[in-house]
Amino acid sequence: MNDTIASLMAHRSVRAFRDTPVTEEQLQTIVAAGQMASTSSNVQAYSVIAVTEPSLKRQLAVLSGDQAYVEQCPLFLVWCADFYRTCRASEMYLGEETTYEDSTESFMVATIDAALAAQNAAVAAESMGLGICYIGGIRNRIAEVAELLRIPELAYPVFGMCVGVPARQSGQRPRLPVEAVLHRNGYDPETSVEAVKGYDVKMVRYLRERTEGRKSTPWSKIMAEWLARPNRLHVRAFLEARGLLRR
Ligand SMILES: Cc1cc2nc3c(=O)[nH]c(=O)nc-3n(C[C@H](O)[C@H](O)[C@H](O)COP(=O)(O)O)c2cc1C
Incomplete structure (x- = not known):
């Protein structure tokens, strides 16, 4: 680095x-x-x-x-x-x-x-x-x-x-894993979407720690609400x- x-x-x-x-x-x-x-x-x-x-x-x-x-x-x-x-x-x-x-x-x-x-x-x-x-x-x-x-x-x-x-x-706010955003030689929907699951777990942990347990909504749920608004x-x-x- x-x-x-x-x-x-x-x-x-x-x-x-x-x-x-x-x-x-x-x-x-x-x-x-x-x-x-x-x-x-x-x-x-x-x-x-x-x-x-x-x-x-x-x-x-x-x-x-x-x-x-x-x-x-x-x-x-x-x-x-x-x-x-x-x-x-x-x-x-x-x-x-x-x-x-x-x-x-x-x-x-x-x-x-x-x-x-x-x-x-x-x-x-x-x-x-x-x-x-x-x-x-x-x-x-x-x-x-x-x-x-x-x-x-x-x-x-x-x-x-x-x-x-x-x-x-x-x-520091964690990001999606590289596998979610990096596609090789063409778009790979399965790997990309699958990688979100692990990120949801990570973000719940991050939010709990940051808010002393007050917030724990998975990222994909936050996105569902964001998309619908x-x-x-x-x-x-x-x-x-x-x-x-x-x-
Ligand atoms: C175009 C853009 C607009 C943003 N607008 C706001 C905003 O109005 N208020 C705010 O607190 N953060 C805003 N942010 C910061 C994002 O919330 C933040 O970058 C994201 O949650 C990731 O967190 P990090 O920058 O600490 O890594 C904005 C970021 C971008 C790129």
């Missing part, structure tokens, strides 16, 4: 932070490392908004479903898929003839770009001794988040990310109104 893999394998989401600010130099390094992620056709269709102002963080914490650590963390990064800048750049050449031929595919390009950059940034932050937690909760009230942060058309906030010095060492159905109309995901 080398240092990079050791750092990846030590990941856990951090939800309690010290007051220590993230320095400007750290922020620049984290974002620059994020930017070196691969990007479809070099379009770099993402932006990131660094939020440090306490009142903004407070409002974002509320909009994310009262997640206190959004306010508590010294730095909250909002990762956006972004074709606004790309279109503005195109205007330099085509002026008013610039068009954006929206499609599900280009929506995916921007969203994947944002996620890859964010994960690179997360790895960079963790390698510097900082902790992170992704916050998909910002999509609970996505229109209000976009308005609060003045995010323009053709861009949308994909997720937030708390960044800061961890206040304490949190436990319609999730953030307002997001589609919001994206369409921004000029995204129309076809």
Whole structure:
């Protein structure tokens, strides 16, 4: 195991932070490392908004479903898929003839770009001794988040990310065994699904220990409930109104 893999394998989401600010130099390094992620056709269709102002963080914490650590963390990064800048750049050449031929595919390009950059940034932050937690909760009230942060058309906030010095060492959440996710030379449904059984046992043990016996639901049952719940159905109309995901 080398240092990079050791750092990846030590990941856990951090939800309690010290007051220590993230320095400007750290922020620049984290974002620059994020930017070196691969990007479809070099379009770099993402932006990131660094939020440090306490009142903004407070409002974002509320909009994310009262997640206190959004306010508590010294730095909250909002990762956006972004074709606004790309279109503005195109205007330099085509002026008013610039068009954006929206499609599900280009929506995916921007969203994947944002996620890859964010994960690179997360790895960079963790390698510097900082902790992170992704916050998909910002999509609970996505229109209000976009308005609060003045995010323009053709861009949308994909997720937030708390960044800061961890206040304490949190436990590590076990993952599915490699056999569940690794298929060789073609999809192997039997091995993949079978591997979940052992994981259920492991997760029940993990939850019992972590919650002093209060929680013990197997992972597959949690997933059954998750799959059956319609999730953030307002997001589609919001994206369409921004000029995204129309076809
Ligand atoms: C896109 C995304 C959105 C997430 N949103 C939230 C969130 O809103 N609140 C939260 O506490 N954790 C959030 N998480 C963290 C996950 O719950 C966490 O990564 C997962 O349970 C695995 O735990 P670990 O990161 O500690 O290994 C999110 C993670 C991802 C990748």
